[in-house]
Amino acid sequence: MFNRRTFLAGAGASLLAPAARAELLDAARREGSLTWYIAQVDSEAAEELGRRFTADHPGIAVSAVRTTGQVAYQRLLLELKNHAPQCDVFSTTDISQMPILKERNALLQFEPPNAAGLLPLFRDLSDPGWYYANSATNHFLIHNTNKVPAAEAPRRWTDLLDPRWKNQIALPHPAFSGCGGVWALGVRKQYGWSFFEKMAKNNPRIGRSFNDPVTLITSGEATVGPAPANATFPAMEKGNPLGIVYPEDGCSLCVAPSAIPATAPHPNAARLFLDWLLSDIYSQLSIDRGSEALRPGLAPKPGHRRVEDLTVLQLTVAEIRVGVPEVIEQWRDTFGS
Numbered sequence: 001m002f003n004r005r006t007f008l009a010g011a012g013a014s015l016l017a018p019a020a021r022a023e024l025l026d027a028a029r030r031e032g033s034l035t036w037y038i039a040q041v042d043s044e045a046a047e048e049l050g051r052r053f054t055a056d057h058p059g060i061a062v063s064a065v066r067t068t069g070q071v072a073y074q075r076l077l078l079e080l081k082n083h084a085p086q087c088d089v090f091s092t093t094d095i096s097q098m099p100i101l102k103e104r105n106a107l108l109q110f111e112p113p114n115a116a117g118l119l120p121l122f123r124d125l126s127d128p129g130w131y132y133a134n135s136a137t138n139h140f141l142i143h144n145t146n147k148v149p150a151a152e153a154p155r156r157w158t159d160l161l162d163p164r165w166k167n168q169i170a171l172p173h174p175a176f177s178g179c180g181g182v183w184a185l186g187v188r189k190q191y192g193w194s195f196f197e198k199m200a201k202n203n204p205r206i207g208r209s210f211n212d213p214v215t216l217i218t219s220g221e222a223t224v225g226p227a228p229a230n231a232t233f234p235a236m237e238k239g240n241p242l243g244i245v246y247p248e249d250g251c252s253l254c255v256a257p258s259a260i261p262a263t264a265p266h267p268n269a270a271r272l273f274l275d276w277l278l279s280d281i282y283s284q285l286s287i288d289r290g291s292e293a294l295r296p297g298l299a300p301k302p303g304h305r306r307v308e309d310l311t312v313l314q315l316t317v318a319e320i321r322v323g324v325p326e327v328i329e330q331w332r333d334t335f336g337s
Contacts, residue, residue, distance in 0.1 A: 100126065
């Protein structure tokens with residue numbers, strides 16, 4: 001059996017003590033697998049990341065269950081209610097879910113060694129011992145370059161209210177997408193809910209995931225809308241006709257945390273995996289897809305702007321916790337879905 005006290009004794013260091021790490025690896029391999037609820041990337045990326053972890057840690061398979069942040073959260077809550085645990089590591093896009101889970105005693109207390117290397121911004125948004133920011137991506141405006149010349153693309157969020165974009169806008173749904181809720185809340189804070197009441201007159205195409213606008217705009221079913229950097233840049237690298245604009249009135253920033261449920265069926269594999277999610281390796285893999293650097297010394301690809309160089313719609317965890325449920329109800333009232 002893995003000795004948690006031995007492991008945590010070395011957890012204050014930047015690297016796990018060799019003996020404790022070997023003990024953790026042995027315990028994780030005896031468990032053999034873990035289930036990862038993941039909303040921070042798409043299915044393809046989640047599976048690739050799971051395979052990379054297994055390549056780095058032979059004998060530990062990762063089952064990546066990719067869905068939207070709100071759906072993953074509801075699934076986890078149902079498991080807790082029914083005493084039927086499946087999830088070993090929970091990676092959401094709505095950071096306000098984590099303090100709620102902590103208050104319910106639903107998180108395993110654990111301090112991953114790699115957490116010490118997070119940049120101050122992301123360390124401050126974590127709750128040491130309980131949950132940690134392991135991903136962050138900004139949301140900008142995108143357009144289909146075959147249908148919208150760069151000179152005519154929206155430059156501000158308020159440009160989407162122009163009647164010329166009627167039936168052409170793609171949006172995420174905040175009741176499904178955690179980052180979609182954060183984006184809508186940031187825009188509401190800037191312009192009030194009247195922004196979305198005006199937006200409704202343009203009859204936007206509403207998906208579920210924040211990745212849906214990328215798909216819809218790529219296909220030409222819509223031509224403009226908000227989108228996350230970590231879904232847009234990979235799509236562009238595949239040759240899809242997408243252009244980006246960093247909005248003059250501020251990007252939305254979705255800081256996404258991970259934690260281990262207290263009921264994790266494979267707690268040792270989960271500990272090892274959570275520490276890996278905070279490593280230089282994982283951070284660089286995320287940066288390569290367009291996410292922000294969460295650790296020092298890691299550079300974005302050419303053309304990818306750092307969050308510190310952007311105007312950002314600022315939100316606190318407390319604002320997200322109160323505001324996202326409000327936004328979901330307002331959204332349903334306004335858009336009827």
